[in-house]
Amino acid sequence: MDQLSRTFAALADPTRRDLVARLASGDASVAELAAPYAMSLQAVSKHLSVLERAGLVSKRREAQRRPVHLEAEVLAPVTDWLELYRRRAEDRYQRLDAVLAELAADEAYPQTAVFARPPRNNQPEGTNR
Amino acid sequence: MDQLSRTFAALADPTRRDLVARLASGDASVAELAAPYAMSLQAVSKHLSVLERAGLVSKRREAQRRPVHLEAEVLAPVTDWLELYRRRAEDRYQRLDAVLAELAADEAYPQTAVFARPPRNNQPEGTNR
């Protein structure tokens, strides 16, 4: 699985998002993190492993404790990806408005023209999971 | 499953992200979308259903075709969530720098003090899946 997929997948769980949210205001041990939830410590530990494999979190060692630290930088590529396509779709929308206005001014048959695009041929970054 | 989880989960797959990327530059039919991939039309149709349940995409009806349209607005809450915690962690990091500088100026034992936080007690938005 690629990095971006791992990050999105890691954040696709309410408990894990809550962990990230809490870690944003400071490091905490596994037991501290686990306390509020109605699930076993092991389950929380697993959630933290998922976050760790996604690079969202790191643990250092301090006696028996394993203080967890949020690595917030890795959120940046995710935001970038989202912004890229949000913006692109928005731009296209505005261009569409312009095109429609122009068509209306000319003579115009409806939106079918907008719809016929040259077939693209890009592969996804990696199709397997 | 909550909305945010559905959206993150929908984007946690390279094929689905590629679909979103391609749809950002214009609507397309299911067959058009499926063409580049080495998987069945049904598989792509399933991916589109996932995107649709997440609200990222809508289909209209046009003869036999089902042109798919990207609903880019729903990306906004995701970006918002990410930005909130990225920024919060960043702020804390800078505050930490300040604190450490001050401690160093005073006398200071290491970062253990930063570590002891009052135990929080918030539940995640919904723990079940």
Next chain:
DNA sequence: TAGGTAGTCAACCAGTTGGTTGATAACCCT
């Protein structure tokens, strides 16, 4: 009206996920 095209639905399968319990490791403190 018959046939091709576009798409969905249903059943199935292997692998992953999110949780459980029990055992074990590593460390601090008497």
Next chain:
DNA sequence: AGGGTTATCAACCAACTGGTTGACTACCTA
């Protein structure tokens, strides 16, 4: 040395995911 904490590891389980194939529906067109 022994006991209590903190955390991980391992085995297990039910539910979900991402893919397959086959059958079906809906529509256009000759």
